[in-house]
Amino acid sequence: MTHAGVPIPVFIGYDARERAATNVLIDSLYQHSSIPLAITPIVTSQLSGVFRRERHPKQSTDFSFTRFLVPWLMGFQGWAIFMDCDMLCYDDIAKLWALRDDHYAVMCVKHDHVPHETVKFLGEVQSAYPMKNWSSMMLLNTNRCSSLTPDYVNTATGLDLHRFHWLEGDHEIGALPDRWNHLVDVQPPPQAPFGHGGPALLHWTLGGPWFREHRRMGGPLAAEWFGARDEAMQLWG
Template identity: 40%
Template sequence: MSENSPFKVFIGYDSREDIAYQVARHSLLRHSRGDVTVHPIRQPALRELGLYTRPVDVTATTEFSLTRFLTPYLAAQQSGWTLFTDCDFLFTTDIRGVLAGLDPAKAVYVVQHEYDPSHDIKMDGKKQTRYPRKNWSSFMLFNNAHPDVKALTPDLVNSATPAFLHRFEWVADQSQIGALDLDWNFLEGEYPKPAKTPRVIHFTNGGPWFAEWVNCDYADLWLAEEAAYRATPEAQAA
């Protein structure tokens, strides 16, 4: 990716959390230099296109639980890097900073969380699930040139088990999973609040758009970003 190439970011879209997506997108673009494009991953659209054919999973926490792994295919790039993030994020810095110092031999970069969730219930009453490498897949920086990333085709995503996908078993050499600093995917409520505001805040248990989570850490930042979004012509025309 050249310095002037647009950086493609895909954000998972859930119909129950439209405002979370809108605020995440707004915060990301507001802190960027204008060379970033943001695309929602909407399951109904992927089904219409025949790209996602798995049976509907009523137990899935979000509508993009597995469609996220179609990100490299949707980006349609033979080189460079593409980012996927969940929608319950708030960005406080230029996202292109994540591209600094990457090793082109790596297949994917993630924040390699090791934690035991502190809540049994999350979001709007969803049961918290526990599994190895939890939340690694909530922020994935894909190397589009890597063969293991190119292999994430609709055929694979539609046939592989959720564990195979979320545990990154599709990366043949596990040493090719790169590690990002924690504050590129800071899990609010799961780690002690740091003195410095994280670059990317992840409201993994639930954010201020849910009544139950209006008092979480960084709620003031999210609510300020929401107000800024709602003041835009785009929001007022919706």
């Protein structure tokens, strides 16, 4: 358990093409949190000498694999949150933090997402594999993720990483409520109000409205993102 005064460590996958998404997500996290946060974007260029993988044609973002360095960045001590940058927070992240369970090494929303499309944002390849999107938002019990050394992250296959083959078995993966990773335009549109039983984290996995080509992705949910962006810009101004 995090004791009083110690911020929640939140790591966000960063891709320069999605800087707007990253900034709006960070603002939404701060605006809704009841306790201090320590937010760290994972920037690949800052991991020179540590992350040495060549970019794979099927790698759609800069953080496809760097996410698995979070336990190493934490010194394999304590819990941490990882999330993709293409998200928007609508509830207190402390509620997610409170769901940590030491019985597990990783906790995530266990989607059953079988994509029908072959491409997603900016023409990137859409890959289909079991446990898809599970690693897009994770609560990591980092002392139990000791297999995720830089050497392993640099050499393991993408499927081994994203399918959690670095754990002893699936019994080490705990389930989180769906509201903590709602897949926009993949899952049915939310019925309950945001933050009140409805989605706590919206996830534009197919491409978000910060891309010109996906400006209306999610219909009314796209308007929610633009509203959050405009509010953040007013605060920044």
